[in-house]
Amino acid sequence: MTNFETRTETVVMLIQPGQNPEIVVNAVKPAFPNLVVIEEQPESKKLFIIRRAKKLGWVQALGQLATMVVSKYGKRFTTKRAEEIREQFGLSATLDSTIPRIAVSSANSPELLKILADMRPSALLLFSCRMLKGETLAAISCPVLNFHAGINPQYRGLQGGYWSRIERDEENFGGTVHLVDAGVDTGDTLYQQRIRPSKRDTMHTYPLLQTAASTGIIVKALEDAVTGNLKPLKIAAPSRQWYHPPIWTWIWNGATRGIW
Structure with missing residues (x-):
């Protein structure tokens, strides 16, 4: 892993509990000892599916729910590959009890805005949490960054690694760190990291591989944010949102x- 300068600024990560978020938390902590983690409660699957059905129809929504269920329970059969990925990049998903953690009901709750106003962080990093509403974003004074497991703008939304393989576009299998706006992964791109998946990787391990390969650019983007050195990239490519x-x-x- 790349060695970064240890900084004194306060950085906040907004996450939902999970292995991949903890990998990023543990990767960011050495560079930002004053890291604070805010955990939001996951949205209920019922609300998620109702919202998806309104947009895509009930057939697609229920079909996607079935895939999500299979993916969740299928991960238990890919623990060995997941361990290999963590070892390959020297990363840990163990919860660090020394990092301050604050629980909120939602990323768009008034309590989150009050916490941020009191803490006045130098940067906020989103990872695996709800999209921030426009009014929430407008009330946050520091740079807001997001890690997306996909190459933007071609693979915005969900399962970017999977869809890059389906599209026979494995050259665009990877992750993106970008500024956050009101759209779905439409904010200006800061850094991208591409990696080739193994033949043993599936939808159960794609996001982990994309995350593990991208911890370096996540830390680099945060360093740019706290030092006022953000330099968005100009990328000319077709934009599409996936589910x-x-x-x-x-x-x-x-x-x-053979693409699972």
């Missing part, structure tokens, strides 16, 4: 092309 594949699409691509 979870419905279960029938996932099974078909797995059976016919």
Whole structure:
């Protein structure tokens, strides 16, 4: 891993509990000892599916829910590959009890804004949390960054690694750190990290691999943010938002092309 300067600024990470967020927390802490983690409660699957159905229809929404369930329980069969990825990049998903943690009900709650106003962090990093509403973003005075497991703008949204493989575009398998605006991964790109997935990787391990490979650019982007040195990239590429594949699409691509 790249060695970064240890800084005294306060950086806040807004996450939902999980292995991948903890990997990033542990990667950021050495560079920013004053790191504070805010954890929001996950949104209920019921609300998620209702919102998705309004946008895509109930058939697609329920098909995507089935894939999400399979992905959640399928991870227990890929623990060895996940361990290999963490060892390859020298990362840990162990919860660090020395890092201050604050619980909030939602990323868009008034309590979050009060916490940030009191702490006055130099930067806020989002990872695996709800999208911030426009009014929430407008009330935050520091730079707001997000890590996206996909290459923007081609693979915005969900399962960017999976879709890059389906599109026969593995050269754009990787992760993006970007500024946050009111759109879905549409903020200005700061850094990107590309990596080739192993033949043993599947939808169960793609996000972990993308995250593990990208911890260096996450820390670099935070350093740029706290020092006022953000330099967004100009990327000329088609922009598209993706979603979870419905279960029938996932099974078909797995059976016919070996992409799971």
